[in-house]
Amino acid sequence: MLIRPLTAGDRAMIAEMLETCGGFNREEISVALEVFDEGIASGRPDDYALFGAAEQGRLQGYICVGLVPLTESSWDMYWLCIHPAARRLGVGRALVAHAEGHVMRHGGRRLAAQTSGRPDYAPVRAFYAALGYEVMGRIPDYFRDGDDGVFYCRVLVPTAPRRPPPGALSRPRPGA
Amino acid sequence: MLIRPLTAGDRAMIAEMLETCGGFNREEISVALEVFDEGIASGRPDDYALFGAAEQGRLQGYICVGLVPLTESSWDMYWLCIHPAARRLGVGRALVAHAEGHVMRHGGRRLAAQTSGRPDYAPVRAFYAALGYEVMGRIPDYFRDGDDGVFYCRVLVPTAPRRPPPGALSRPRPGA
Secondary structure (H helix, E strand, O other), X not given: OEEEEOOHHHHHHHHHHHHXXXXXXXXXXXXXXXXXXXXXXXXXXOOOEEEEEEEOOEEEEEEEEEEOOOOOXXXXXXXXXXXXXXXXXXXXXXXXXXXXXXXXXXOOOEEEEEEEOOXXXXXXXXXXXXXXXXXXXXXXEEXXXXXXXXXXXXXXXXXXXXXXXXXXXXXXXXXX | OEEEEOOHHHHHHHHHHHHHOOOOOHHHHHHHHHHHHHHHHHOOOOOOEEEEEEEOOEEEEEEEEEEOOOOOOEEEEEEEEEOHHHOOOOHHHHHHHHHHHHHHXXXXXXXXXXXXXXXXXXXXXXXXXXXXXXXXXXXXXXXXXXXXXXXXXXXXXXXXXXXXXXXOOOOOOOOO
């Protein structure tokens, strides 16, 4: 699986994926494509950064993250979509990990995500929980009646760079 | 005090208020004016609706609310600014009440607001609490280190229309 930045040429495949994945209504698909267009047009790394996961040239999912305006280092996961044929293959997990790396490389320290509290979204909530995202709040009926908003956030801790074991630098080299 | 929709002609006074109120940094002022411009340009009642409180023709504060995209009836308070000379005169309270009425008239059922967890923002948090806004979540260091995000929401319940006291309709009228 290759994870790469999306380009304008991916639009048709993204539109098809949003249609077939079954998780989004007409308005959501239209907003997702607006966000895609803005991200591609902007080209700024903190403004709707878009990454896709491809297998043999075919997109299996994509993610969109961006810096939350007026925050110094809080990013939001604006969109995450996995092709139905590619579910349970670790595509979502790989996309989130890649996006988290991007966020950290650009100074981000936390990544927020929101999803629905509906029973059919239990797998999505379990997915975020498994990746270390914590529920920071919940608003009843946020999206519509019976459809709560559940708000997640994860503090991103950069992996320590590989360094020589303690003492390695002062240890005499063989033959020294 | 008159509360009225803002117009393009209010821009200079809004800019001056944002500068002098002391609560906003350069980036925040610039975003506030962008939002003002978008709201004026859009003219849609659910897209950055802007209201100002005026006393003898002079603006004392303004509020900006809008429908949260992809929700059916959740609105967000995007901006609330009170002129320093008009503090503690009920201007903020009147603006919020007016905005809540606007939200309800356009089908909104809840209004969210966010503010800082910093100690100097305690009066702002007390203000929201006094108006019936509940804390739905808090994210440490959300805006920047040491500056938490505190997320409020209030469920808006339309005031019941005035109706005759129970039994009034079936009580025989005098002389009947």
